[in-house]
Amino acid sequence: MAAIELDGVDKRFGDVLAVDGLDLTVPEGEVFGFLGPNGAGKSTTINLLLDFVRPTAGTVRVLGMDPQADSVAVRERTGVLPEGFSTYERLTGREHLEFAIESKAADADPDAILERVGLDGDGDRKAGGYSKGMAQRLALGMALIGEPDLLILDEPSSGLDPAGAKEMRDIVREEADRGATVFFSSHVLGQVEAVCDSVGIMRDGTLVARDSVEGLREAVGSGATLSITATGVDDDALAGVRALDGVDTATAEGDAVTVQCDPEAKTAVIGALEDAGVVVDDFSTRESSLEDLFLAYTEGETPTETHGSGGDTDDGAAESEVGR
Numbered sequence: 178m179a180a181i182e183l184d185g186v187d188k189r190f191g192d193v194l195a196v197d198g199l200d201l202t203v204p205e206g207e208v209f210g211f212l213g214p215n216g217a218g219k220s221t222t223i224n225l226l227l228d229f230v231r232p233t234a235g236t237v238r239v240l241g242m243d244p245q246a247d248s249v250a251v252r253e254r255t256g257v258l259p260e261g262f263s264t265y266e267r268l269t270g271r272e273h274l275e276f277a278i279e280s281k282a283a284d285a286d287p288d289a290i291l292e293r294v295g296l297d298g299d300g301d302r303k304a305g306g307y308s309k310g311m312a313q314r315l316a317l318g319m320a321l322i323g324e325p326d327l328l329i330l331d332e333p334s335s336g337l338d339p340a341g342a343k344e345m346r347d348i349v350r351e352e353a354d355r356g357a358t359v360f361f362s363s364h365v366l367g368q369v370e371a372v373c374d375s376v377g378i379m380r381d382g383t384l385v386a387r388d389s390v391e392g393l394r395e396a397v398g399s400g401a402t403l404s405i406t407a408t409g410v411d412d413d414a415l416a417g418v419r420a421l422d423g424v425d426t427a428t429a430e431g432d433a434v435t436v437q438c439d440p441e442a443k444t445a446v447i448g449a450l451e452d453a454g455v456v457v458d459d460f461s462t463r464e465s466s467l468e469d470l471f472l473a474y475t476e477g478e479t480p481t482e483t484h485g486s487g488g489d490t491d492d493g494a495a496e497s498e499v500g501r
């Protein structure tokens with residue numbers, strides 16, 4: 178059974194089609210990263226899963242249930258960290274957790290949760306005095322109550338420092354290891370890349386990519402962009418560069434030469450230009466990254482869709498935001 182299944186889902190708000198024919202399946206036990214720029218339709222999709230809004234067309238299944246008909250059962254088995262969670266100022270951290278434990282009729286120890294999310298020692302402080310990161314830790318703790326089958330985390334790294342973000346990712350992996358499915362919505366590519374098994378990228382209400390993190394990396398390839406400032410570049414010199422092994426493209430605009438190539442071909446490119454009588458004044462290289470791919474999906478022309486499943490994760494990815 179899939180943990181989440183959306184089939185041909187539209188959600189219209191007046192003139193705005195926030196979700197447009199969305200087909201999305203998230204298998205049980207997967208840590209799924211849901212990426213997209215502002216306004217792509219991520220929050221609307223989450224709201225559809227939780228029956229906070231209802232689809233204009235199509236069907237939504239969560240943990241095998243219909244969120245409209247079985248909304249109580251879905252929410253009982255789902256832990257949610259909402260975007261922009263705000264605390265009850267006068268309640269302590271522990272009281273927040275006790276409230277959540279009671280409303281979920283769960284058997285959980287608030288102290289163990291406080292410790293797990295790094296708030297041990299702060300549990301008896303009023304949450305109104307918490308920092309943004311502390312409030313976010315508390316929200317994560319509340320989402321974990323009752324060992325939910327599905328965790329929906331909307332921008333979970335928001336307000337967390339790098340150590341806090343790492344702790345949050347560790348908790349996500351622990352939850353996946355106990356069998357939970359994690360739906361991790363974010364526009365922070367590095368966070369998603371570091372913890373998710375697979376990724377879906379939304380743009381204008383539709384899914385423009387669905388693949389494993391590994392599959393996306395393969396789609397990026399291992400290319401590099403070589404930017405060269407040179408004097409005396411002509412067509413023959415460029416042709417000499419294009420003829421080299423590992424060179425995809427070579428173009429020039431005035432003194433600026435741009436070459437797409439394998440990183441190993443860099444030295445040969447410079448050598449070929451110099452052999453052709455070109456004076457190389459300066460050069461720099463930038464290796465292609467997942468960020469390039471995400472930016473292509475979310476900002477520019479939509480590249481060829483990639484589809485796959487499964488895949489490995491890699492920790493410590495660079496922090497980069499999609500579409501901002």
Ligand SMILES: Nc1ncnc2c1ncn2[C@@H]1O[C@H](COP(=O)(O)OP(=O)(O)OP(=O)(O)O)[C@@H](O)[C@H]1O
Pocket residue numbers: 190193194195213214215216217218219220221222364
């Ligand atoms: N209740 C609503 N009424 C009218 N329009 C809405 C409503 N909710 C969302 N929209 C519109 O639907 C589109 C998708 O919004 P949504 O909040 O789902 O995007 P998002 O991907 O979550 O963005 P962000 O990263 O900024 O949170 C936007 O154009 C938004 O203005």
